[in-house]
Amino acid sequence: PKVMKLPAAVVLPCHCQNGSRRRSLLPLIILPFIHAVLWLDLSFVSARTDASYLSRAGGGELVLKSRVPRFVTSEVAEPRVQLDHQVSRTVWKDAALAAVSALQSGSNATTILMPSGAGDVQVGLETVRSFVDTTDLPHFRIVVAIPSSLASAAQKLYAETFAEDSITLMTLGTGVSKHQIASALKQNSSTILLCPYSMMLKFGLAFIESKIKTPMDLIIFATAHILRAGGFHSLGARDDILPANRRVFISARHMFGMAPGALLAPGQEPGFPEEAPQSKFGPEVYRLAHDDAERKEMTVPIRLQIIESTKVSDVAKELVDLHVKLGINSIYIAPEQPRLAAALSELLSELTDGRCKVTTGANNSEASIDALLVSGSQPSYVELAQEFPRLAKWQPEKSNGFIIAAGAAKNHAAAAWMAFAIEDSRAEEALQRTSVEFGRVDRRLKWNELPYELRSLVNRGARRQAEIAIARGVEALGDPWDIWLGRLLAYQDRHKNANARFL
Secondary structure: OOOOOOOOOOOEEEEOOOOOEEEEOHHHHHHHHHHHHHHHHHHHHHHHHHOOEEEEOOOOOEEEEOOOOOOOOOOOOOOOOOOOHHHHHHHHHHHHHHHHHHHHOOOOEEEEEOOOOOOHHHHHHHHHHHHHHHOOOOOOEEEEEEOHHHHHHHHHHHHHHOOOOOOEEEEOOOOOOHHHHHHHHHOOOOEEEEEEHHHHHHHHHHHHHHOOOOOEOEEEEOOHHHHHOOOOOHHHHOOOOOOEOOEEEEEOOOOOEOOOOOOOHHHHOOOOOOOEOHHHOOOEEEEOOHHHHHHOOOEOOEEEEEEOOOOHHHHHHHHHHHHHHHOOOEEEEEOOOHHHHHHHHHHHHHHOOOOOEEEEOOOOOOOOOOEEEEOOOOOOHHHHHOOHHHHOEOOOOOOOEEEEEEOOOHHHHHHHHHHHHHHOHHHHHHHHHHHHHHHHHOOOOOHHHOOHHHHOOEOOOOHHHHHHHHHHHHHHHOOHHHHHHHHHHHHHHHHOOOOHHHO
8 A cells, every 4th residue: 555755844863762763643643732722722712802802881971891992903914124214215315306406507496296294395495405415505595395284294394404514494384474585585694495285375475575586596395296286375486476487396297298187077167276387397207106105115105084973973883894904003084173173182082092193173283193184064185185294105104195075975975086186197097987887887887997096095995985086086176078088989889980960
C-alpha cells in the first residue's frame, strides 16, 4: 500500500527506546485542540464587544446596553503605518519652487494642480517662503486667500514659521474692520494677510478705500477651483478691484477653459463663470493627480454615505454604528447647525465615551475631520466643497473621508454631487454621461448601469439607497439638453432612419 507523506511543518521526528528515529503523529493530534481553544477565546472576546447595542428607554432618551463595556468601541481595520512626512514636504517644496521659478521667469500668474487635502495651506506657505527668500524687495505685501475652514490651521502654521522674522501677520475675520485692513496695507513693512474667501469682498473694498496705488506683490489662492466655479466671492478677487503683480492658483482642476461645473445644469444658469484663456491663470507648473496623492498617502478618498434617519435620536444611532464600523471619530456639520451639533455631541459623547466628537461653525480648528454631516433644507455645495481639504487629509487609521447625507433629503445628495463634480472632472463628466443615459432609458439607472466613477464615490452599503442618491444628483444637476439628447438617441435606436418630420 502507498504511504501518504505528511507535511514537514507538522510532522516532527522523535526517538524510540531503541535509539531509532521515526515520525510522530502527536502534533497532528494536539494542534487541532490548540486551535479550538484559541478560537473559543477570541470568539468570547468578540462576543463581549458585540454585546453593546442601542435601545430607547421609557423616557425616550437613548441608552446603551452592554454586558461588559459601558461604551461602544470602534472596530476599525488594523492601524496604518505612520506617514513619512518627508514625502509630503518634498512635494510641497517642489510645487512651490516651480511656481516661484515661473514667476521669476516673467509670468505674472501660475497654477499648481493638486487635489484638496494634499496640502493647500502648506504649499501656500512654502511658496511665500520661497518668494521671500528669492525677492530683494525692501518690504512686501502678500495675501493668502483660503477657505474659512483652513483659517485656523493656516494662522498657526504661518505664526510658527515667521515667529522670528520682522513680518506682520494678520488674519482677517468678522471682527476686523475695513479701517484696520487699510491701516495694515499702508504700513511700510512686510505684511502677510490671511484672508478667508468670505472676507475677500471686504478686503477688496478696504484696498480701494486705502487709495494705495501700488499693487499687491503676491496673491495666493488656495482651493482656487471653487473660486473658479463661482462658489466664493469672486468679485473681491478681480484684477480691477484687487490688483497684484503676481498670482498663484492652487487648484484641483484646470483653471482655464470652461469653469468646473459648466457641464451640469448650474453651468447653464445666468451669471455662471464663462470660459477663460490660459494666459489669465498662467502655466501649470506642477501637477499632483488624485490617485498619486492617495498613493503617496497624502490624501484619502472621499465617499458618500447615506443614512436613513432624520430624527436626532435615530441619527445618533446610525452615527454610532458608523463610528464602530468605519472608524469615524470626528464629525463636522455643514451648513452650521449649533443646536443640532449640541444635541448630537451630547448623545455621541455618552454613547462612545467621548471617542466621537461633533462640531460645527466656528468650532472647526481641527486640521482633519473624518466625516461631514450635511444638514439644512437647502445646503450649498460650497459649504461642503470647502471642507474637502480637511475631509481628504491623510491621518493614521483613516482610510476614507465620508460625506454623510440623509437619504430622505433630496437636496443633500444634490449638494454632495455638485461638490464632487467641482473637485474632480471625472465625477462631473460621469454625471453628464449618466444624464444622457437617464434620458435614453427613461428611468433611473440600476447599479450595474451606472458609471464606475460614480459608483466608486458611494460607500458600500444598500445599493437601493445608492441608486436613489445618484438618481437625485442626476435629476438636480443633469443638463436638460443632455437628457433630451438621450431621448433622441433612444428614438433613433428604435426607428433607425427616422424621418425628420417625426422629430
